[in-house]
Amino acid sequence: MDSPPKRSREETEDEYDDAPPRKRSSSRSPHNGSPEYRLAERPARRYSRDRDNSVDDSADERRYYERRTPSRSRSRSNSRSRSQSNTPPPRKPTALNYTPHLILRGHKRAISCLKFSPNGLWIASGSADATIKIWSSSSGALEHTLEGHLAGINTLTWSPDSTTLASGSDDKSIRLWDAQTGLAHPTPLIGHHNYVYSLAFSPKGNMLVSGSYDEAVFLWDVRAARVMRSLPAHSDPVSAVDFVRDGTLIVSCSHDGLIRVWDTGTGQCLRTLVHEDNAPVTSVKFSPNGKYILAHTLDSCIRLWDYANGKGKCIKTYQGHTNAKYSLSGAFGAYGSRTGSRETYAFVASGSEEGGVVLWDVSSKNVLQRLSGHDEAVLAVDTHPKEELLASAALDRSIRIWKASPLPEARVKQETSNGYDPDVLPPNPFATDSPTWFGACGTLTASTSCASFVA
């Protein structure tokens, strides 16, 4: 079967390719959701805003293998000069220096998902070639190749004790694997009517939540391999699900632009987060402390939501990457001194469709580092639970592991402005025709630029 890139969004309504992205909200008709239709149309399962990229089947394979030259040469030595207009808080690092550590190759097709095990020993990666590979995170050696799914893998999740791996696939099933032996559990979890697109284990490992293209969120009893609860979640494919750290909340998001927070115990929706632009949400993740939700949307933004206070509020918007087509996913990481709690800061890492990985500081939204190396869109990024390691997987079939190194002296410079490099064209979704607008004011401080425009 001609499997498409797993992480591309299907969108067959052609008008979106032409319409400006911000006007897409109300006119979008609900997804035509019969499975037959989907299977027939599978190669077109992608959400494209590229005007030059016509929606035809033959384009897919090409997108896999053509080597995209990055639009801009990014060198880690960082020759960019930044004007310095505000002084950051003392001693907080303004840049990170992750350097290439390992490159893992072996998958025959694009890699859609990648997860460090909670104990940090392994990396699991799932690919469009319907296999899952488990690698050693320290040496990069291939430990197991898990074969059994009949179609491409969309998602992976580790049980909290790192003994079991769950995978969701385009063959509509969820499989459990023993990570030590590499053997599949005899009974797959069957119940979804369409591609299983996202999975998350509960913190105790007794429940599994799954989101599917059939627009439902299922809560599974892992021990009995049965559906415990079905959440009438969304009106479009569910693109991501996650458990909060104490297991009492589930978050789900969908291409309908909604992020919903559910009570695990009762199955009731407790909160719905929606951004005005209503862009399709492709990934959600709770922050490590469970107070915030990080969401990727197809308007090239990553938003951090405070879901608890008031009616839920977007408190940070991270920009500087490209994300209009694929379900990219991100991860939280920590930097600074790992021992002293006071000096630990958090960063957000995400892939970009241009082939890079971008790291932002959570609070200041500044880009801390851009990692280049992948040739094609980086779909999955994960951070090591204990060490300062970062793994990224891309359409170019490779996995790269990055390791934090001490900053060279020259690198210690401040980045200013709102989360993007001043000398890079800003990926502002509204500025499609006048991209220089942000560039012009990028060097101003936040408060002055705001004031000047109001005036």
Added chain:
Amino acid sequence: MNLSLIDPFVLAQDCPDVITGRLRSGHSTSIRFSHRGDLLASGRHDGIVVIFDIETNGVARKLRGHTRQVQSLSWSTNDRYLLSAGQDWKCVLWDLQDGSRVRTVRFEAAIFIAELHPKNHMLFVAALFEDQPVIVDMTEQVPVKHQIPSAPRRSQVERENATEKQNAQDAKQTTTMTLFTPSGKHVIAGTNKGWMNIIDTETHEVKYSFRVTNNIIVYIRLTPSGRNIVVNASDRIVRTLHLPDFSDPKLDFDTLQLEVEHRFQDLVQRLSWNHVSFSPSGEYVTASTWMNHHIYVWERGQGSLVKILEGTKEELSVVEWHPSRPFVAAVGVDSGRVWLWSILQPQRWSALAPDFVEVEENVEYIEREDEFDIQPLEELHKRRLDQEDEEVDVLTIEVKGSAAESGAVNGEPEFMMPVILDIENSDSEDEVVAVGAGQFRRRSPGAGREWMNDDEVAVSGDERRANGTAVQNGTKRRRG
């Protein structure tokens, strides 16, 4: 973490309302919630102990070791170890990490109840039928049993004036109920003559005695704080008492005066009570009724009956309150099912559509000054980004009070029971086997009892020595 999002009116409800579920694995006879409340241990009529996962309502583990009905269950404070007492006259300490038996302790009498020490899971206290209660130290392979007295403490004057008859009566007293105080320094024991004894765990000396009733004390329960006690006696009265802090070194037992706070009884129907328990805060007292289908819930502040839980068509025996939620579990005597009562939460529609608000009455909408002004989108976007200037901490984990107490005090990480992905262990309706398309029969009584042959289960030294005889006995005594 869901508390901040739940309707405060729902959270304010602290008494369960309706039957929200039931659990079934064999014929349950006794149940006990784990301290964290995510697991429910259920002892079965056939001697198997089943651990239910309350989150999934499925079976998390089956522990095979008893040959007769399970009488009582007790969890260690970290929820890793479970002590079960069976009508086969033995107590088994289970390690839920791997489901193995850590120790097996045999007695020469039937066991009323066995309760683990709150701080040391290798120590337990047991009340025995027509025998003196024992504190059992299982630290060594061979358990050491220390007998503790049942006779109430008499003052010097009372002892001198005591008649022959009184002394004989004191000697005849036996203890029917024992449990540790939350600090573990004292044992509270109830006797068949209605005395409540406070016994020092170290010296095994009766520190204080108080006559609660003239009848047999059937069951005693403490609140988690240990400051309130509920006593079920065979005179059809449930009594609550307020206790002093026994761990306070300044407490003088000689001047201590206890008073019965409330007497709960049904004067009209003369109901007697099967089992009593406290709600987590001690605010409510629940009791299941003998030869009746109801669970009575009294409020302790006013001493009034607030609710009767019903809905089952059978008598209920053990009733247990969840350690943190308004959630009650009770065992049906006839079916052996575990019935669950809780609160039904209505879906708030405003949570589904954030731009809708639930209002009590019509509200006249006042439009904002700039509500329909047209502003350049770029400017809006820019302004919005600039407002996002607060410091955000996504890493620091706020530790709630209760979690800090349970996990951090011992300095050890919270125990998590491994998840077993085994269908055989998870089946709930296991007496029924499929024999054909749509045809079922009851499983034959002996089937699935291979564990009695006792090879695969790790056994302690005590168990191994007694192995040959015990297994034969167990097999012979088995009910068909």
